[in-house]
Amino acid sequence: MRRALDRLYLWSGYLAAAFLAAIAVTIIGQIVGRFFSVAIDSTETAGFCLAASTFFGIAYTYRESAHIRVTLFVRLARGSLRRYLSLWAVGMFALMIGYLTYWSFDLVYFSYKFNDISPGLLAIPFWIPRSAMALGALTLTIALIDEFVCLLRGLPATFDAAELDTAPADLKEAL
């Protein structure tokens, strides 16, 4: 179970990376197309790749403790107080994202049902890119419930270690 979940977060991160690179690829297509006077409009596809990259990456980013929060006061808490504060923060996060997940699937369902189509040249049915949002939000919800259960079982939070020195991941690397 643990390994399967960790793999889910990591591979959704890789998927996010692929979509991030895809933004660059669609833009290169547009620039090259312009040289040969072929009109390739990447505005929409780049936007869809961006949204997919953001939402598929959102659980991975959480597991890497790269989302930002104010640790000024939380850092002072020790022992069980710290655990309760972590439970509160993770629980609230899970509630909000669970709510977002529910309404994202609702949005996908209704864009499918009413055949909502993007305004650009490609006329892509909106439910396809919007599914990325729903699935990404669902992955984050899973990650948060996972964390909440781990906290209840008395395990340390994944973000504890990273926040001890309050430095973001790439910064620690730089140091």
Add this chain to the structure above:
Amino acid sequence: MDAGVISLVLFALLLSLLASGLWVAPTLLAVGFVALAGFSSAPAGSLLASTVWDASWNWALTALPLFVWMGEILFRTRLSSDMFNGLAPWVARLPGGLLHVNIVGCGVMAAVAGSSAVTCATVGRMSMPELRRRGYDETLAIGTLAGSGTLGLLIPPSIMLIVYGVVAQQSISRLFIAGIAPGILIICIFMAYVMVRAKLNPALAPDAGPRTTFMDKLRASRLLFPVMGLIMAVLGSIYGGYATPTEAATVGVVGALVLAHLTGSLTRASFIESLMGAVRTSCMIAFILAGAAFMSIAMGFTGVPRVLASYVDAWQLSPGMLILLLTILYIFLGCFLDGVSMMVLTAAVVLPMVQAAGIDLLWFGIFTVIVVEMAQITPPVGFNLFVLQSMTGRDLLQVTKAAAPFFVLMLLSILFISVFPNFILWPVQYMVQ
């Protein structure tokens, strides 16, 4: 309920959720939800999904992950380790000597990294041991690093300016061009300060290093020029109207990959690591922006921004007074919030006020970024201070004291751009649209 009361309730909720350790993005979603569900009759759930979606596939925002990725690639080349040796021969003869490496090095790194803490850490890691070995004054060395490290936020291609452009709906191209002159201005002010200090007390900067020939200088900085060339090509294509910021960023990514390949630092592992690093940073920012978009829409439904903007008229606030008040507010917020959150949290409320006062939103973007820069070196939460603290082993108080003069110098630059707003707006008028 009165809009004034609503705004107080929401503001208190926002601050207490943040202080309790809830992440910034879900805090924004929660505040937006309470505003909609509590103080309006709009359907919160479906508005949430559609607003978050609209904010997430914004064309203007596509430049963000690409510029972050470009920085991640360049960051993994030998650029950072060559920075000190590359710049030292050029500035060694100035009064203050190698201290200028900190300032100019941060200026160059800033264009690449876009994050102030990373800029500060990368340059400092190479220069601090060198400066210490040659007997330079440590306080001044720490101060220059802390101050110039913040340039990462302003000097384009700047992540902060993209974020501002998205929340304020301003052209990112224009913001980038507008950011160049004040960035150079701040570098000049810092360098002038170091020169004056070194003239008054030569013991601060004892050893200038050996005299070198022009060819030696060129050879020492052979990696520096291609990187600077790449940045100039990126900005030039925007200035000349050849490319949108997203296209320029793509060219930047390709150029960075080529540079990394030529210097032998492009491996499969470093490529994937750079891409994953870009995912983490851009995902974090995009999530906050999506949350902010929802809160901003929700605020609109409650009518709070409109009412607050009307206070500007009612209290007869002059633009100067408003800027003064906002400077104080931002410096206060900067004591416990990071830059992106600060800018995004205040936008929904502050931007209508600023517009009501007749302040140019382009100018205001540059102003905000400089104030956010100052917030990076104010305790208790100043990311640059943390970096320097762990790098030098000094305590927070000493590092803060060392950074204090540079805080004042940045205040000076704010005064300068307030008195001469055309310093920012003038270069933008000559852009090819």
